[in-house]
Amino acid sequence: MSRTVRAAALAAVLVLTCRGHAAASALTPDPLGVVATVPAAASPHWVWVNDVVFAHMSDGQALLVDGDSGRFLGMLSTGFAFARVVLAKDGKVIFSPETYFSRGTRGTRTDVVTLYDPVHLSPVGEIAIPPKRAANMPMMADSELTDDGAFLLIYNFTPAQSITVVDTRSRRFAGEIETPGCALAYPTGPRSFFSICADGALLDVHLDDAGHVTRRIHTRDMFDVSSDPVTEKGVRLGSRWLFVSYGGKVYSVDITPRGLEPGARWSLVSDAERRQNWRPGGLQQLAVHANPDRLYAIMHQGGPETHKDPGKEVWVYDLRRRQRVQRIALRSPAGSIQVTRDDKPLLFAAFMGSTRLEVYDAKSGAYLRSVENLGTTPTLLVTP
Amino acid sequence: MSRFDRWMEASSRSVARRTSRRGLLGALGALLVGVGVLPLLPVARGAEKPVKGDEPEAGHPEAQDPTSCNYWRHCAIDGFLCGCCGGSASACPPGTVQSPITWVGTCHNPADGLDYVISYNDCCGKSSCGRCLCNRNEGDMPLYVPFRSNDYDWCTGSSVANIPYHCSTARVLARAT
Numbered sequence: 062m063s064r065t066v067r068a069a070a071l072a073a074v075l076v077l078t079c080r081g082h083a084a085a086s087a088l089t090p091d092p093l094g095v096v097a098t099v100p101a102a103a104s105p106h107w108v109w110v111n112d113v114v115f116a117h118m119s120d121g122q123a124l125l126v127d128g129d130s131g132r133f134l135g136m137l138s139t140g141f142a143f144a145r146v147v148l149a150k151d152g153k154v155i156f157s158p159e160t161y162f163s164r165g166t167r168g169t170r171t172d173v174v175t176l177y178d179p180v181h182l183s184p185v186g187e188i189a190i191p192p193k194r195a196a197n198m199p200m201m202a203d204s205e206l207t208d209d210g211a212f213l214l215i216y217n218f219t220p221a222q223s224i225t226v227v228d229t230r231s232r233r234f235a236g237e238i239e240t241p242g243c244a245l246a247y248p249t250g251p252r253s254f255f256s257i258c259a260d261g262a263l264l265d266v267h268l269d270d271a272g273h274v275t276r277r278i279h280t281r282d283m284f285d286v287s288s289d290p291v292t293e294k295g296v297r298l299g300s301r302w303l304f305v306s307y308g309g310k311v312y313s314v315d316i317t318p319r320g321l322e323p324g325a326r327w328s329l330v331s332d333a334e335r336r337q338n339w340r341p342g343g344l345q346q347l348a349v350h351a352n353p354d355r356l357y358a359i360m361h362q363g364g365p366e367t368h369k370d371p372g373k374e375v376w377v378y379d380l381r382r383r384q385r386v387q388r389i390a391l392r393s394p395a396g397s398i399q400v401t402r403d404d405k406p407l408l409f410a411a412f413m414g415s416t417r418l419e420v421y422d423a424k425s426g427a428y429l430r431s432v433e434n435l436g437t438t439p440t441l442l443v444t445p
Numbered sequence: 446m447s448r449f450d451r452w453m454e455a456s457s458r459s460v461a462r463r464t465s466r467r468g469l470l471g472a473l474g475a476l477l478v479g480v481g482v483l484p485l486l487p488v489a490r491g492a493e494k495p496v497k498g499d500e501p502e503a504g505h506p507e508a509q510d511p512t513s514c515n516y517w518r519h520c521a522i523d524g525f526l527c528g529c530c531g532g533s534a535s536a537c538p539p540g541t542v543q544s545p546i547t548w549v550g551t552c553h554n555p556a557d558g559l560d561y562v563i564s565y566n567d568c569c570g571k572s573s574c575g576r577c578l579c580n581r582n583e584g585d586m587p588l589y590v591p592f593r594s595n596d597y598d599w600c601t602g603s604s605v606a607n608i609p610y611h612c613s614t615a616r617v618l619a620r621a622t
Binding site: 115116117118119141142160162166167170195196197198200218219220222243244245256257258259286290291292293366367368369 | 546570571572573575580581582583584585586587588589590591596597598601607608609610
């Protein structure tokens with residue numbers, strides 16, 4: 062075969078090959094303007110990773126991740142000094158207490174509760190609230206729903222202390238409750254909550270159906286503030302709020318028909334562990350799971366003023382026996398943990414000094430996966 | 446400064462004087478020294494290898510360096526050091542506003558051997574400085590004891606200094622007695 066004939070044959074083969082390939086997989090033009098949505102039925106294994114974005118605090122964010130796949134599903138932009146999203150009990154709306162300034166970092170301040178559509182992750186409304194929302198290291202008790210979801214409670218600090226009450230049914234500001242000397246909001250029923258007071262007592266507040274105060278009781282001292290204070294990072298399981306002191310002592314506040322009562326006191330650490338300086342630490346250092354009743358605590362070894370330090374272990378306690386039943390070794394130090402509510406729960410772990418979310422099997426403690434490059438300074442983890 | 450603010454400051458000083466924390470100094474952990482790298486946060490121990498140590502000695506150069514987390518006045522600070530941001534340990538950077546209300550700590554000055562009440566007034570009105578982040582929690586209390594808590598953004602309570610946080614100063618208020 063001459064060189065010319067060989068070249069012609071090769072060209073013919075190439076043309077046929079290309080035509081055949083083109084016919085099999087030609088791409089059709091992509092339509093413009095397609096926007097993804099989030100599945101309407103939230104998985105119990107989703108987690109909202111809230112981010113105060115400490116280096117650029119006007120740009121708060123809430124990032125939604127599927128713990129099963131590690132997939133990033135979408136995010137919200139949530140304004141200045143952001144604490145966290147609050148998920149409606151029926152899952153149909155996301156509440157986000159937010160602060161804005163008319164000129165970015167200056168100008169007129171406006172505080173709102175923005176309502177987001179959980180499918181499109183876009184704002185569908187807002188409720189104006191007094192421009193008093195506390196700006197602090199994010200805490201779950203900065204904003205909470207009452208047990209029936211009818212009222213959203215938001216902590217204010219100007220430095221006068223109060224609670225903004227928002228009626229989620231009418232989507233209106235319902236009023237402001239002064240809580241002098243007492244901070245944050247811990248719901249105790251459909252029409253009640255308490256704040257923690259500087260003297261170690263609680264302010265037990267009861268509301269009517271319009272969100273106005275019907276009764277307020279300054280309880281007896283519940284906590285030892287002077288020698289070993291409890292953190293404000295309490296968690297609730299049924300009719301109990303559990304708080305842990307800097308040194309690892311557990312205090313239960315029981316919600317009873319007679320009012321708020323101190324429950325059992327016990328310790329996360331044995332005497333030997335205390336001598337080895339084991340103690341709880343972190344920003345969102347506790348999590349709970351019902352059935353069976355379990356308490357999860359981030360633990361580390363350090364001195365008395367390391368109460369904000371992250372830890373590389375999570376200790377798991379049987380709340381009925383008040384005994385540790387498991388130690389979970391984390392791959393990275395965690396300052397925040399959360400456990401999903403379902404029967405095959407996941408344990409999420411994050412840390413403000415990192416942008417990695419780690420996912421573990423909450424029952425076996427087995428490491429499952431990590432999600433990298435998540436936000437800037439992840440703070441609170443919120444699950445449906 | 447309004448009368449309310451003066452009252453708050455006086456009240457805070459009084460509390461700090463009553464609650465000297467010298468007994469806790471032995472456990473002082475100096476950390477996040479010379480931080481200029483993000484992301485590091487008020488509780489960012491563990492992300493970086495912490496620099497642990499006891500109270501800086503009188504001859505320790507960092508104990509007298511206002512741009513160091515080990516500076517003696519920084520025993521309960523939480524935030525970006527204004528000395529690294531165009532200000533100083535007591536002055537705010539240009540174009541910012543010093544919040545009149547704050548939290549207070551009691552720190553030991555190894556140079557003269559005395560304890561001082563330190564007021565950690567935040568400088569406000571611009572985005573975060575982002576330099577020399579420092580978090581030391583000596584005597585730090587939870588949010589329900591506000592004037593001993595370093596977890597609040599203290600750029601609050603004033604129409605001018607409301608709310609964007611820039612950096613933190615460490616002003617000497619008085620000798621702790």
